Structures are given as C-alpha cells and as structure tokens.
Amino acid sequence: MAESEIAGTARGAGRARGFPRWMAPALASLALISCGSPVDRSEGPVATAQSGVVYGEDDRVELADFPDDALRELARARVAAVMAHDTLSFDGHSVKVVARSLGEAANLCEGERFADQPSAALCSAILLDDRTVLTAGHCMRRIACSDAMFVLGYFLQPNGAEPVLNTEDVYGCQEVLARTLSLPTATERIDFAWVRLDRPVHKPAPPVVLRPASAPLQVGETVTVAGFSGGTPMKVRTGGRVADPRPDTLDFFVTTSDTFHGDSGAPVFDGELRLLGLHVRGNADYAATPAGCNTVSRLPDEPTAAGEENTYVARTLVGLCESRPESVLCCSPLQPCAHVDPRAAASCSVGERTNIPFGSSLTALALIALMTTARRTRC
Amino acid sequence: MTRFSRYRTTLLAVCLGVPLVTGCGSADPSRPGATEPAAGESRSNAQTPVLGVQAVTREIGPGDEGSDVAAVYSYLRSYGYLPNPELEKSYPYWAPLVEREASDPTRFGPELEKAVRIYQGYVGVSQTGIVDRATLDWMKQPRCSHPENEFAMLDKREKWNTDNATWPLWTKTNLTYQWAVSNGQINLSIAQTNAAFTAAFTTWAQETGLNFSVATGASDYIIRFYPNGTAPSGWYSFPTDNSVVGNTPSRTTNNQFMSFNGSISWTQSFLQMAATHEIGHSLGLAHSGITSSMRVTTGPISDTPIMFFRAPVSFVPTIDDRSSITTRYTVWKQLNGAAVDIAVGGSDPTSPVQWVTSGSNSVWKYNGDGVVPAYTQAIPSDGVAIAVTEAGVPWVVSSSNQVFRRNSSSATSGSWGNPVGGARDIGIGGTGSSEAIWTISTDSTGDGNFAIQRWTGTNPGSFITYNPLGSAVRISVDGGGRPWVVRADGTIWTLDSTGAWFQMTPGTSCATDIGVGHWGGTYVTGCSSPNGADFDIWSLDVNLASTPGAFGNVDLGTAVAVTTWRPLDGWAHAIAVGPDGRPYAVQSSGAIFGRRSR
Numbered sequence: 001m002a003e004s005e006i007a008g009t010a011r012g013a014g015r016a017r018g019f020p021r022w023m024a025p026a027l028a029s030l031a032l033i034s035c036g037s038p039v040d041r042s043e044g045p046v047a048t049a050q051s052g053v054v055y056g057e058d059d060r061v062e063l064a065d066f067p068d069d070a071l072r073e074l075a076r077a078r079v080a081a082v083m084a085h086d087t088l089s090f091d092g093h094s095v096k097v098v099a100r101s102l103g104e105a106a107n108l109c110e111g112e113r114f115a116d117q118p119s120a121a122l123c124s125a126i127l128l129d130d131r132t133v134l135t136a137g138h139c140m141r142r143i144a145c146s147d148a149m150f151v152l153g154y155f156l157q158p159n160g161a162e163p164v165l166n167t168e169d170v171y172g173c174q175e176v177l178a179r180t181l182s183l184p185t186a187t188e189r190i191d192f193a194w195v196r197l198d199r200p201v202h203k204p205a206p207p208v209v210l211r212p213a214s215a216p217l218q219v220g221e222t223v224t225v226a227g228f229s230g231g232t233p234m235k236v237r238t239g240g241r242v243a244d245p246r247p248d249t250l251d252f253f254v255t256t257s258d259t260f261h262g263d264s265g266a267p268v269f270d271g272e273l274r275l276l277g278l279h280v281r282g283n284a285d286y287a288a289t290p291a292g293c294n295t296v297s298r299l300p301d302e303p304t305a306a307g308e309e310n311t312y313v314a315r316t317l318v319g320l321c322e323s324r325p326e327s328v329l330c331c332s333p334l335q336p337c338a339h340v341d342p343r344a345a346a347s348c349s350v351g352e353r354t355n356i357p358f359g360s361s362l363t364a365l366a367l368i369a370l371m372t373t374a375r376r377t378r379c
Numbered sequence: 380m381t382r383f384s385r386y387r388t389t390l391l392a393v394c395l396g397v398p399l400v401t402g403c404g405s406a407d408p409s410r411p412g413a414t415e416p417a418a419g420e421s422r423s424n425a426q427t428p429v430l431g432v433q434a435v436t437r438e439i440g441p442g443d444e445g446s447d448v449a450a451v452y453s454y455l456r457s458y459g460y461l462p463n464p465e466l467e468k469s470y471p472y473w474a475p476l477v478e479r480e481a482s483d484p485t486r487f488g489p490e491l492e493k494a495v496r497i498y499q500g501y502v503g504v505s506q507t508g509i510v511d512r513a514t515l516d517w518m519k520q521p522r523c524s525h526p527e528n529e530f531a532m533l534d535k536r537e538k539w540n541t542d543n544a545t546w547p548l549w550t551k552t553n554l555t556y557q558w559a560v561s562n563g564q565i566n567l568s569i570a571q572t573n574a575a576f577t578a579a580f581t582t583w584a585q586e587t588g589l590n591f592s593v594a595t596g597a598s599d600y601i602i603r604f605y606p607n608g609t610a611p612s613g614w615y616s617f618p619t620d621n622s623v624v625g626n627t628p629s630r631t632t633n634n635q636f637m638s639f640n641g642s643i644s645w646t647q648s649f650l651q652m653a654a655t656h657e658i659g660h661s662l663g664l665a666h667s668g669i670t671s672s673m674r675v676t677t678g679p680i681s682d683t684p685i686m687f688f689r690a691p692v693s694f695v696p697t698i699d700d701r702s703s704i705t706t707r708y709t710v711w712k713q714l715n716g717a718a719v720d721i722a723v724g725g726s727d728p729t730s731p732v733q734w735v736t737s738g739s740n741s742v743w744k745y746n747g748d749g750v751v752p753a754y755t756q757a758i759p760s761d762g763v764a765i766a767v768t769e770a771g772v773p774w775v776v777s778s779s780n781q782v783f784r785r786n787s788s789s790a791t792s793g794s795w796g797n798p799v800g801g802a803r804d805i806g807i808g809g810t811g812s813s814e815a816i817w818t819i820s821t822d823s824t825g826d827g828n829f830a831i832q833r834w835t836g837t838n839p840g841s842f843i844t845y846n847p848l849g850s851a852v853r854i855s856v857d858g859g860g861r862p863w864v865v866r867a868d869g870t871i872w873t874l875d876s877t878g879a880w881f882q883m884t885p886g887t888s889c890a891t892d893i894g895v896g897h898w899g900g901t902y903v904t905g906c907s908s909p910n911g912a913d914f915d916i917w918s919l920d921v922n923l924a925s926t927p928g929a930f931g932n933v934d935l936g937t938a939v940a941v942t943t944w945r946p947l948d949g950w951a952h953a954i955a956v957g958p959d960g961r962p963y964a965v966q967s968s969g970a971i972f973g974r975r976s977r
Contacts, residue, residue, distance in 0.1 A: 107550075119540065121540065122539065122540040123539060123540065136537070136538075136539070138532070138534070138537045138539055139539060141467075141471055141532070142471050142539060144468070181532060183474060183531060183532065184531075184532065184533070184534045191537075230540075231540045259538055260538060261538050261539060261540045262538065262539075262540045263538045264537060264538040264539050264540075279538060280537065280538065281534065281536040281537050281538060282536055282538055283536070284536075284948055285538075287948075299909050300909060300910070304908060304909070304910075304911060305908075305909045305910075307536075307907060309536070
C-alpha cells in the first residue's frame with residue numbers, strides 16, 4: 001500500500017506516523033512517490049493551509065444564540081470589547097461603531113463566516129468589579145490608555161441586528177493598574193493587564209465565580225470562551241478542551257478553543273461557568289489560498305494540535321495585588337485592604353470562598369490559594 | 380505616456396527641491412491622504428537628544444562616577460539597552476536589554492556594566508564591560524535613531540487584532556514615496572537625492588517583490604530632511620551633535636514617515652546607505668549586530684548588514700538582512716514533485732542546486748526552480764536523507780542506513796557506486812578545502828541519540844567519530860563547515876569557535892529537524908504538530924536577536940534574553956536552506972515547498 005510504504009520511508013524514527021483526515025487529498029501524491037516519479041504536481045494542501053485555529057468544527061456562535069442563560073447574562077454584563085477611540089462615533093447619547101468588515105480587514109475568501117460583520121474590537125476584556133477590567137497585557141501595550149475604550153453590550157441582537165450602543169456602554173481607561181507581559185522566550189509566560197475605568201459601571205451584573213484551589217484544571221475539560229473574534233460582535237464558543245494545564249508552572253493553560261485575533265483578553269470559563277483565565281495567544285488564524293484570499297485555518301480537535309494559550313486568572317490577581325495591594329480585588333473580609341500579601345500563606349485560609357459579588361471585595365485570594373496549593377509551596 | 384511621466388517628474392523636482400513653501404501643495408503633508416504625525420503621538424521623538432557621549436574623554440569602568448558616566452548611561456538608555464518608558468511607547472515590541480535601571484545613573488553600577496557588555500557585543504568589540512577607547516569610538520559615531528532589541532516582545536501568536544497592530548508589514552504590494560527638503564537645504568542636488576532614494580528602494584524591491592515609485596501627492600512614504608533640532612511637532616528632532624542620521628518611526632497609520640538629518644554633510648552613496656537602512660526599518664527589520672551568524676569571510680555577500688545600527692555603512696544585503704526580510708515578505712509556494720528529503724547545495728545565492736530524494740530508490744535534481752523536475756537517478760535502496768556539496772554533488776542516506784555518494788554533480792551522467800559508510804542523517808557544508816561532511820551515525824548512545832561523525836577525506840575516506848563527542852538525531856552543516864544538530868530531546872547544538880558543543884536552544888524552543896544555508900539562514904522544524912508527522916517551522920532571525928553575534932564571539936552569559944527563534948507559517952517534515960538563505964520544506968505527504976515572493 002502506498003501509504004504504509006511512504007510512512008516507512010519517512011525520515012526519522014520517533015516521529016509519529018499516520019495521516020489525519022485533512023491530508024486525504026495529499027495521498028494522491030503518495031502513490032506517485034511509490035512509483036518513483038515526483039513529476040506530477042501534488043493536489044495537496046499548501047503548507048499554510050495546515051496552520052490553524054479552528055479545531056474540528058467551528059464552534060463560534062453569536063452571544064444571543066448561545067443556549068446557556070447564565071453565561072449569556074454574565075457575558076452581556078461583563079465582557080467588554082477593547083476598541084480604539086476613533087472606532088467610535090458619538091452622536092449625543094448614541095454611540096456608533098465605525099469599522100471595516102472582517103472580510104475586508106482580514107482579506108477573507110468568499111463564504112467565510114462573519115465576513116460581513118464589522119471588525120471593530122482590538123481585544124476582549126472582563127469587568128471584575130464595578131470599575132476594574134482584566135485584559136491581555138499585550139493589548140494594553142499596543143494601545144495607549146488614553147486611546148483605549150471599553151465597550152459593554154457589543155453583541156448582535158437576537159434577531160441578528162447590529163449592536164445598539166449608548167454612552168453608558170462606553171468607558172475610558174483611567175489607568176493601567178498592573179501589567180505583565182513576559183518575553184516570548186520566558187520560561188513562565190504571563191500576559192495580563194488590569195485597567196481602572198474612567199468611571200464605575202452601574203448596571204447590575206451576575207457575580208463571577210472563580211475556580212477554587214480544590215479543583216485543579218484537568219486535561220480534557222471543556223472550556224467556554226466569550227470574546228470578540230476577529231473584532232466582530234461577541235462570539236461564544238464551547239467545545240474547546242484543555243490539552244495542557246501546565247501544573248508545574250501554572251502560568252497558562254493550553255486549549256483547543258476556536259479563538260481568533262480580537263479574542264485576546266477574552267474570559268475562559270469551565271463547565272460550571274467558573275472563570276479560569278483569559279485568552280492570550282494561539283495558532284495562526286488564517287491560511288492563504290492560491291486564490292489570494294484567506295480562509296480560516298483548521299486543525300484537528302485533538303490535544304496534539306492544541307495551541308491556544310490562556311493566562312491563569314490567579315496569576316493576574318497576584319500581579320494586581322503585588323503592585324496595587326489597596327485594590328478592592330485584593331481585599332477580603334478576613335484581610336483588610338492594603339495589608340494583603342498575595343503570596344502570604346494566610347490567603348489559604350480563605351479556601352473555597354469564590355464568589356465575587358458585584359462591586360464588592362474578595363475575589364483573588366481563593367485563586368491565589370489555588371496556585372500556592374497546586375505549586376506545593378508552603379501554605 | 381513618456382511625456383506625461385517626465386512632466387510629473389519635473390513638477391516633483393520643482394516642489395521638492397526647495398524648502399517647503401506655501402503653494403507647493405503636492406508635497407504638503409497636511410493634505411488629505413498624507414497626514415502629518417500628530418503632536419504627542421507615538422510617532423514623535425522618543426528619545427531625549429543624546430549629547431553627552433561626545434564629551435566623554437576618559438575610559439570609564441565599574442566604580443567610576445561623574446557626569447560622563449551619566450552620559451554613557453543616557454546613550455545606552457536612549458538606544459534600548461536600559462529601561463526607558465518613552466521607548467516602550469514608541470516601539471511597542473521593544474524591551475530593554477538590561478531589565479533593571481540603575482538607582483544612580485552617575486555611578487557605574489552593575490546595570491550599566493551589563494549594558495556596556497551587550498553594546499560591545501553589538502558592535503563587535505571585546506566584551507570588557509568597560510567603556511574603553513574602542514567602545515567609546517563606536518558610541519561617538521553617527522547612528523540610526525532606532526533602539527536595539529526592537530522586536531523582543533514580538534509574538535505573532537498573540538490574539539491581538541492585527542489589523543491595528545504596529546508590526547509594520549505592508550499588505551499592499553505597490554507603494555509610493557515622496558520626499559522633500561524642509562526648513563533648510565541639504566548639500567546634494569535633486570538628481571543625486573533622487574538617485575539615492577531610487578537605488579535604496581530598488582534594493583528592497585528586489586528582496587521583497589514590492590514595487591516602489593515616486594509620487595507627487597499622497598503617498599505611502601513621506602520623507603523629509605530636517606536640520607538638527609528643528610523638526611516640526613510630531614517629527615523626530617535630531618540631536619544637535621549630528622549623532623543621528625535618520626529616523627523611521629513605527630508605522631501607526633497607513634503612512635510611513637521617515638526623516639533624515641539635514642545638517643550633516645551627505646554624499647549620494649552615504650544617503651543611499653542611510654535610506655536603505657531606514658527603509659529596512661519601514662519593512663519590519665530591526666537592528667542587527669555587526670557580527671552575525673557564522674558567515675564565512677569571503678564570498679559574494681557583504682559582511683556588514685544593512686541593518687547594522689551604525690548606519691550608514693552598507694547598501695548590499697547580507698544574509699542577515701536577506702533571511703530577515705525573507706520571513707516577512709515571502710510565502711510558501713509548492714514546487715513540482717514529491718520528496719522524502721531535500722537538500723540545496725552550491726554557494727552562489729543566485730543559483731541554488733536542489734536535489735531531492737523521493738523514496739523508492741530515486742533521487743532527483745531540479746533544473747531551475749522546481750518548475751520542471753528534471754532528472755532521476757536510482758540508488759540501490761530508498762533514500763531517506765540527502766545532502767549536497769558546494770559543487771552540487773549529492774550524498775544520500777538510504778533506508779538501510781547506508782551512505783551513497785554520487786561521482787558527479789550531473790543527474791544525467793555519473794553513478795552512485797558502493798556505499799561509503801553508514802549513517803542515519805547527513806549534512807554537508809563549508810567551501811573548498813574546508814568542505815565538511817558530517818553524519819548522524821548508527822552508533823546509539825542509548826538515549827535516543829546517535830554519535831556524530833565526520834568524513835575524513837576524499838579517497839578512500841571514512842567516517843570517524845568527532846571529538847569532543849556529540850550525539851544527535853538530525854544534522855545540517857553551514858558554509859563554515861560547522862555542524863548544527865538536533866537532539867532527541869529537541870535541543871539544538873552547534874560548535875563554538877573553540878570546537879566545543881554549544882547549545883542554541885533558548886527559552887522553551889524545541890526542534891525536530893534543522894537546515895542551515897551556506898551563507899547563513901537557519902531554520903528548524905519545531906515540536907508542535909497537527910498530525911504527528913509535520914511540525915511547525917522556526918527561523919533563527921539574527922536581525923531580531925537581542926544577542927547578536929551569539930555564535931561564538933559573544934559571551935551569552937551577559938545577555939538577558941535570546942529571542943532569536945521566530946515562527947514561520949506552515950508545517951514541515953524536513954527542512955533545508957539554500958545559498959540564498961531561503962528555506963525549502965518537505966511535508967510528510969511528499970509535497971515540496973520553497974519560499975518565494977508573495
């Protein structure tokens with residue numbers, strides 16, 4: 001058989017053998033090899049077509065179409081799009097988004113999903129108290145605080161209509177409270193930024209629950225991501241799975257979520273809607289085609305292909321509380337503000353307390369406990 | 380048509396050859412489509428003008444104090460070696476080469492010493508950590524305004540909306556430029572200035588496949604000359620000591636602004652070099668060190684990179700310049716045929732000699748760029764690995780681990796003969812009498828690796844184990860005859876200048892195959908795979924290195940970070956690099972790819 005013969009001649013013991021489904025078209029060329037003639041041009045995919053970002057099926061759906069009520073409510077109230085100031089056009093109370101379509105911005109081929117939607121968001125963020133948002137560190141490096149806007153409510157209506165925004169959905173950046181962006185070569189890679197908004201958000205929002213120390217992340221767990229894929233109105237996708245929790249470093253975890261540019265900073269939840277982290281990096285979004293346009297990259301939904309990386313939220317809280325111990329997110333009923341040492345063993349006593357009531361305190365410590373426990377440091 | 384073009388050129392000269400005055404609207408950057416950088420934007424002058432270093436007269440070392448120490452500190456801080464928030468704002472991917480700032484810049488402390496060592500590595504002088512005469516001479520030379528380590532934070536895997544990112548790659552292929560002398564006069568004629576810019580843009584057009592043409596009005600490049608200290612708001616203000624020749628701010632709009640120092644005495648070739656360097660920045664290149672990857676000393680390629688920070692010194696692209704621009708402006712194009720492994724021999728960058736082994740007893744030589752696959756030649760058993768000499772002669776490793784050597788560089792004449800030894804992989808590099816043939820032998824070291832051997836000579840010749848002992852699974856050899864190997868654990872090693880094994884695996888990188896070109900250009904396949912057989916592709920991007928010259932003459936221990944491996948798109952099973960520094964890849968499906976203009 002041609003396939004096995006070629007597998008046998010492939011260089012290198014130790015490299016896995018076998019051909020996944022997406023390589024089927026390329027098998028034509030294998031027969032040619034076994035005939036000893038490399039003359040015919042392979043029909044196989046071009047190299048770039050195999051880098052990818054959609055794992056298996058494309059799981060992205062509009063927020064309004066996502067079946068889980070709790071997640072929908074949470075994302076509506078707390079997941080903010082990061083936009084450049086000049087993307088927004090203010091007309092009295094009303095706010096309009098002015099942006100190119102994703103199809104144009106990313107040079108997508110005809111028929112690609114969401115191509116006609118505006119590509120307006122640069123990044124995603126989550127509101128974690130009434131005035132503090134968490135996003136990716138690289139997002140707040142590429143855009144100045146003075147130019148960054150945080151937009152709540154940027155999702156399509158249930159009937160598919162454009163988002164309707166007003167000035168109460170739009171917040172400026174007052175200050176970057178803390179930011180860490182590790183060098184790409186660092187052994188532990190941390191990427192987050194905490195931003196204080198220019199004013200508090202007064203709309204009610206369901207609490208965010210953080211995953212406690214007693215439930216470390218497991219390989220194969222399903223995660224859900226809510227963010228602004230390609231800059232378009234909010235997309236939610238579930239079905240991505242944890243491929244590598246990196247339990248030794250707990251800096252980031254690797255999943256197979258269908259995440260794109262614009263999803264940087266997007267919250268990643270577990271199956272019980274507990275916040276795990278934020279999306280920061282991943283495989284290339286698009287692949288060039290011979291036609292000169294881009295198509296969404298595809299990878300098998302398998303752990304070996306996983307490449308979407310997410311900063312653990314615990315690490316972001318450690319970073320915040322190191323530089324801003326007075327932050328409301330670093331306080332707890334047990335630990336008055338401004339006296340919290342985020343690395344102190346005392347935080348372990350907080351144990352399972354994980355609710356973040358809106359606008360109130362105590363959020364971080366349970367997760368910090370998670371980290372310290374899992375790293376087997378003294379507690 | 381000709382008349383029309385000539386007319387436009389004349390108009391341009393009239394408008395641009397004199398200081399900008401009202402009424403010369405076609406060159407006015409405030410017109411629509413050619414917006415001037417706004418005041419206070421990140422395009423503005425990032426650095427405090429560096430004045431002091433010219434005044435330093437003594438050698439300075441650890442423990443010294445004084446304003447001249449502060450001048451050196453300020454110089455290194457301005458150009459990327461020490462923490463500097465203004466640089467961070469202007470160059471979003473920059474990171475300081477030394478992470479900590481000194482508590483007192485007037486005292487020569489450990490931070491400054493570290494910065495001096497790294498600077499010495501960049502300019503290629505002895506890394507003493509002392510600001511000695513040689514170092515001071517370099518610091519006093521005119522240079523480019525860009526900092527070193529400009530792309531340390533660059534991570535193409537970040538899911539930032541790249542449409543607005545400042546990674547400055549042009550997406551369109553036809554670009555226009557306009558230049559003008561404002562606020563003074565330079566000492567070149569219009570014709571000389573035009574010729575310098577034309578030549579500079581032509582150099583990059585050849586490397587990238589982009590087209591550049593002069594425009595009279597709105598254009599992609601807006602180029603100005605400003606005398607020392609007199610730039611308008613938003614433009615880089617040149618220090619008054621002539622220490623900076625050119626500035627190319629990060630592109631944050633659709634326009635690329637660029638300015639040159641109107642106060643210095645230009646010659647046409649000097650301007651051509653400076654312009655070539657600054658255009659390199661606009662295309663996404665950062666500063667290279669003067670001592671780059673292990674280039675052999677003679678050959679068709681210039682020694683000092685265009686992107687060496689002390690511009691202008693050259694307008695001929697080195698392999699550093701070329702491999703850096705290659706990763707940015709080329710794409711994988713599938714070549715005809717199918718293969719198991721590929722090797723590219725020869726030493727002339729313009730005529731790589733490509734051979735492939737395609738399994739089933741056959742070895743092929745390409746005539747041309749793989750457009751027409753040419754000749755086949757059977758070997759006694761399936762070839763699994765191939766290497767090619769400078770003269771174009773292929774050596775093949777068979778699936779039965781035998782090495783066959785062809786007695787000709789021709790595919791139509793010559794023969795293979797009996798096996799000359801045993802091996803699992805083979806690499807050939809070097810030139811003339813220093814040509815070196817290295818193999819991964821069949822002698823297992825018990826840890827998944829196999830002893831590294833070297834061919835002793837021409838005839839009869841045999842493979843002997845190299846001392847100091849090394850073992851690996853993959854091998855490739857550069858133009859200096861130096862082996863680069865990948866071990867079973869994914870680490871990458873080469874030999875340092877003393878002949879000892881030296882690890883080149885910074886951070887968390889991991890490799891499965893390696894290819895190095897005759898003049899440089901180093902690529903590996905990584906360890907992440909969508910199918911278990913093809914792996915991600917990485918380039919050793921010397922241009923982006925924060926430790927230039929990290930291959931022998933620089934003490935790596937002084938460097939903060941080695942950020943030299945950069946991801947490329949695509950997946951490959953085996954990789955090779957031609958004498959032009961461009962990579963070739965073979966996938967497990969047999970498909971063959973070359974890197975070509977997009």
